[in-house]
Amino acid sequence: MQSILWDYLNSLKGKKIAVIGMGVSNAPLVKKMLQAGLTVRVCDKRERDDFDGLSELESKGLKVSLGPNYLDGLEGADVIFRTPGVRPDLPQIANAVAAGAQLTSEMETFLDLCPCSVIAVTGSDGKTTTTTIIAGLLKAAGYRTFVGGNIGHPLLCEVDEIRPDDMVVLELSSFQLMTMRQSPNVAVITNLSPNHLDVHKDMEEYIAAKRNIFAYQDTGDKLVLNADNEITAGFASQARGEVTLFSRKKNLERGVCVRDGMICYHTRPILAADDILIPGVHNLENYMAAIAAVDGLVSDETIREYAKSFGGVAHRIELVRQLDGVRYYNDSIASSPTRTIAGLRSFSEKVILIAGGYDKHIPYDVLGPEIVKSVKCLILTGATSDKIQQATQQAPDYTPGNPEIRRCENLEQAVHTAHDVAQPGDVVILSPASASFDCFRNFEERGNKFKQYVNALEGVTAR
Template sequence: MDSTIQEYLDALRGKRVAVIGIGVSNAPLIKMLLRADIPVTACDRNPREAFGGLIEELESLGAETRLGSGYLEGLDHDVIFRTPGLRPDVPQLQAARERGSLVTSEMEVFFQVCPCEIIGVTGSDGKTTTTTIIAELLKKAGYNVYVGGNIGKPLLAETPNMEPDDMVVLELSSFQLMTMDVSPDVAVVTNLAPNHLDVHKSMEEYIAAKENIFTHQCTEDRAVFNYDNEITRSFGGESRGRVTMFSRRQTLDRGVYVKNNAIWISGEDGSREVLPLSGILLPGEHNVENYMAAIGAVDGLVSDETIRAFARTFGGVEHRIELVRTLDGVRYYNDSIASSPSRTIAGLRSFKEKVILIAGGYDKHIPFDVLGPEIIEHVKLLILTGDTAGKICEAVEHSPGYDGANPPIQRFDDFTQAVLAAHTVAQSGDVVLMSPACASFDRFKNFMERGNAFKQIVREL
């Protein structure tokens, strides 16, 4: 901790501050700054009517607002808070830096002023479930836990309430990590695969952003990496912290691994069985990996008995292979969080039977080659919708083993019609899985809205 939040706010007095993005993470920040008598210009590309009464509330507190297409013009403020969704190298921010502006973010400042230990989780898949498991395990162990980042609520305004013995668990995206020059006390990387290449200039830039979660650690910090993922395995040689690897496929001399149908951990004190796989309520091998990552993060903080008791009852996080309904013997699952091929592959492998898969969505310019063979192996009917329907169809048709009808493929422009088509053909014993392998922005505001739309359609069947 470099300073307290009050010391930070005191240092801002007399300076002009701009906050870019008036969304979930930055609205509390804007209010906190205004209540500390710090002048704020709140900027957002969306028009006034998109915010309900929020803009009027901020203006009543003293904010100046810049909305619409010119929201980035005239950034000459002393301090500029960047929203994670805005690249740090856009011309307007570059020009502001050259004029002497300090460009930062709500998350970067939180790391400066947080008074307690931080566990950070990133990766291409499994971030939210792993973050949630870690946070809930710590709560069960008696800690006062704050959850933030991509899930939970913005935490900067909460720091006055935090005590040194509390714990913070953060889910961190590549966009949040891009400009970070500090790392959490415990860094977890679940896996890495091509993702968000519509925003990142290259896979190399995406990996470099993720690496920031551990590159600024010291030797007393802990880093938890996936040994089975080639990229994250390589991080072990780059980390300055104490490295814990986890592997579902290899027995490790030091780390977390699967042996005799149970999760084990080994270290200086020897090896011990922590959690039988039969004691994990969540389906899927990827959730075994999520538990291994979490166990690596909380080892020494949470007892094995607490881990076992929790795993028996934890049913997962909304929109992540979420059982919506069983109707006429057909199970309908919402996996809207699956915005990448690797995430959908994990979902497909969670079921013993072949599924009716609903896929497709916004194009993030990532390849679907790896998805094609998995669909042939795990899908009895493929229903495609959204901007990427054609690309996914090509990936399947060009995969070895595709004979023109294995699986049959249907395409629908309308999302509702796609879900209704799955219902029409499904028979007792079938699984209908909505796992898009794509982001949602072609039709929906976010994956949550897409998942909720799916659930509403299914519940009305």
């Protein structure tokens, strides 16, 4: 039986392979390379004590460069697999490429080898939910569907299991897209706003990375764009393939929009907005993007049935519990102001908001007016507390005490403060508008800690 992966690995024999980062996406690939008898060096900034099973891999031929000077191990490499979190223009990488090394990644190689149609999603907000909805719709329609990229798991090592009539759905970050030179058959951009400016040089570089999701499409491919976002709407004129716009605010003659409470594709009513189980107008937009992506693949009836039953993705306005008449929601995924704004707009009442975290050097001025409008008590913790408080207090409609602002040393204290402040009928939501790296490894760990603290709270009768 022909093996796409092994044919590719055999093409690398005799070459020196460097893999930057022994993380989730690269670890399975490194093991496959060693099995194929390739010369592999892992370059990772972590120290030896941070790894499990490294000695076993070294016994099979793996070479390692660890610690602060880990990128020195790239010297002499013929092929370099970059992990998404490492910029491609670091001096050591640039020097290796100038010397003739090929720079690629697990995801780029997968796209080169994948034998079936690929739908990929990117954007500043809504990527994961939109990706999950698309994959769920395809599975409900009977397609064997593989999900990867930022969610799911690495797909390169599974490429031999994928058949031409299967479907692949990917969530792609700006870091993955920076060096991408191949685009999916269907590309979806949910929206774009300032994000990850702690890693990208500026907004222009961030936008350029996102553009790669469709830059290499052919005339037979499709690009799905948010017509309500100025940046994404501007991409339409740059596309080679078919462009489908979606809009929550405009009545589109062609595209996906809302008419009389119904999501319509062109003139065809497909789904009642009220039938979508997960709350928030941003999820209405996520469904519109997904409907555009699966047009011709999934029936309208399947879409309707799925929307009525899909309860959302963990850490995305996830109901944790109700205690003493207070609902606690985990929206830890909200690592940007726009994402938090979308979360706040999901509720008709004013909420108790827990916000703050790692500083990605993005502006918070847009968040202040929304907090004044939608928040009764703002509880701040983390490095961005000052920025969020300043944005709130400088909002045009702010008055002292509207909202009340409290500062806490950590997330656990913030949860207890929210519990003390909340009254029956209130909503408490963790929606940080900031990354998690000041205290947690990622937003999942932050969200799980929030759920742990909330579930440990005692009700009135227990106190």
